[in-house]
Amino acid sequence: MTAETRNRQADAPRSEARVVRVDETHLDALVRFYRRVWDREADSATVREARAREAESNPAAPGEDVPTFLFMLGDEAVGHLGTIPTRLWCGSSERPAHWLHGLWVLPEHRNGPIGFLLVREAVSQLALAMSVVVEPAPRRLFEAQGFHDYGPIPNFVRLIRPARVLDRLDPVATGLVKLPDWIAGAVRSAQNMGGGRLAGATLAGATRLWTAAGRSTGLRVERDWPIDSELLDDLWRRMRGGLQAAASRDGPMIIDRYPAGEESPYRVVSLWLDDTLAGLAVLRVPGPSPDARLAGVNLAVLCEIVYPLGQPDCGLAVVSAAVDVAANLGADALLCTASHRAVPALLRRAAFVPLPGNQHFMIRDAEGRSDCPTDLGDWWLTRGDSKADSAF
Amino acid sequence: MTPEEVVSRVLGVAVGDVSDETSNENLAAWDSLAHMNLILEVEATYGVSLSTDDAMGMTDVGAIKRVLRDRGVGW
Numbered sequence: 526m527t528a529e530t531r532n533r534q535a536d537a538p539r540s541e542a543r544v545v546r547v548d549e550t551h552l553d554a555l556v557r558f559y560r561r562v563w564d565r566e567a568d569s570a571t572v573r574e575a576r577a578r579e580a581e582s583n584p585a586a587p588g589e590d591v592p593t594f595l596f597m598l599g600d601e602a603v604g605h606l607g608t609i610p611t612r613l614w615c616g617s618s619e620r621p622a623h624w625l626h627g628l629w630v631l632p633e634h635r636n637g638p639i640g641f642l643l644v645r646e647a648v649s650q651l652a653l654a655m656s657v658v659v660e661p662a663p664r665r666l667f668e669a670q671g672f673h674d675y676g677p678i679p680n681f682v683r684l685i686r687p688a689r690v691l692d693r694l695d696p697v698a699t700g701l702v703k704l705p706d707w708i709a710g711a712v713r714s715a716q717n718m719g720g721g722r723l724a725g726a727t728l729a730g731a732t733r734l735w736t737a738a739g740r741s742t743g744l745r746v747e748r749d750w751p752i753d754s755e756l757l758d759d760l761w762r763r764m765r766g767g768l769q770a771a772a773s774r775d776g777p778m779i780i781d782r783y784p785a786g787e788e789s790p791y792r793v794v795s796l797w798l799d800d801t802l803a804g805l806a807v808l809r810v811p812g813p814s815p816d817a818r819l820a821g822v823n824l825a826v827l828c829e830i831v832y833p834l835g836q837p838d839c840g841l842a843v844v845s846a847a848v849d850v851a852a853n854l855g856a857d858a859l860l861c862t863a864s865h866r867a868v869p870a871l872l873r874r875a876a877f878v879p880l881p882g883n884q885h886f887m888i889r890d891a892e893g894r895s896d897c898p899t900d901l902g903d904w905w906l907t908r909g910d911s912k913a914d915s916a917f
Numbered sequence: 918m919t920p921e922e923v924v925s926r927v928l929g930v931a932v933g934d935v936s937d938e939t940s941n942e943n944l945a946a947w948d949s950l951a952h953m954n955l956i957l958e959v960e961a962t963y964g965v966s967l968s969t970d971d972a973m974g975m976t977d978v979g980a981i982k983r984v985l986r987d988r989g990v991g992w
Binding site for chain 2 (some may be wrong): 543638641662
């Protein structure tokens with residue numbers, strides 16, 4: 526904390542330091558905070574409209590404002606904690622829950638308890654809170670508030686243009702140490718013979734053969750979006766029956782979360798068997814990877830995979846379709862982060878390789894109910910949860 | 918346990934090096950996470966629930982003592 530900041534804090538009446546849950550009276554402070562931190566164009570009208578839309582589609586408490594917390598010093602917000610309402614499936618029923626998201630304290634106020642106090646106030650008001658956290662410091666903060674850390678969610682990466690990727694990184698240094706032996710051997714041989722470009726060509730050939738063997742037939746892939754919400758509801762009901770725990774992937778949630786149109790950063794592929802929706806995948810369009818381990822790689826992110834777990838061919842088909850879309854969009858690689866124990870086998874068949882995870886799943890259940898599984902492998906979590914597709 | 922002992926334990930400094938003037942300005946180990954741990958430790962040790970104002974103001978050991986005295990807590 527700088528001396529100037531300390532003086533400013535000391536000058537402010539202590540009684541004016543408080544955490545508030547945002548309502549209409551805090552809107553101006555929220556807008557000023559947004560302008561400073563995230564969006565210079567934010568204004569009262571757009572923020573009010575966005576909050577109204579979110580309230581209307583709030584799956585945890587329909588019609589109610591989505592909980593947002595501000596740390597106020599006088600009339601100014603110096604800290605922010607947002608939430609993403611959802612409904613959590615825990616094996617037999619769904620109940621309201623919130624992802625904590627967007628914890629941010631202005632730099633000049635960071636050497637103090639503001640983040641802690643924001644989280645403490647939020648969890649005192651939210652029965653079931655979850656978060657996806659990368660850095661150790663906020664993980665400690667959440668643990669201090671009673672969150673259980675399930676550990677890092679595994680990553681998987683599919684090399685689409687291996688030559689470009691291998692030109693830019695070393696598979697061993699990035700943790701790509703679990704390549705199938707025959708692919709790794711081919712890569713090593715090719716690298717020894719002539720560098721990354723030749724190795725990439727070898728790997729591309731190998732993975733194409735590998736995935737071609739696993740492609741399903743009798744299924745149809747479409748890219749129209751959005752699709753009927755009730756069809757998505759039906760797919761989600763069939764999927765959740767095989768799951769112990771997951772945030773809802775029902776129609777309203779998926780449609781609201783992933784906007785349609787060329788301006789949207791998301792592309793959706795759906796899998797059909799006649800008129801039945803058999804699977805869905807959502808990917809974030811490729812961009813420069815913010816992950817240092819994949820620096821320089823044009824990386825697409827697989828945000829969602831939705832399919833009935835008892836039909837792994839549908840899962841493979843929809844993942845393969847997502848790979849094709851990513852390739853058509855010019856991606857060098859496709860990153861998937863997923864927790865469930867069924868996923869590694871599925872992704873292996875689609876030529877993904879494991880990459881160490883860094884996004885920790887954390888949860889705090891104030892009701893202490895025992896219906897949430899304790900093993901991360903029982904949870905269906907992906908980058909779509911907590912809008913983690915943009916966080917690395 | 919004295920407030921000095923609480924600060925010593927949480928921040929990992931010798932209790933003899935902790936005085937009323939010890940603060941987040943002159944002790945490098947007293948960062949935001951340490952501050953959070955101090956709040957939790959003070960609440961647990963003295964059985965009090967600290968307000969936002971209390972937590973914001975507890976930036977030196979003297980302030981911690983004042984907050985505790987205001988609540989009738991002795992040590």
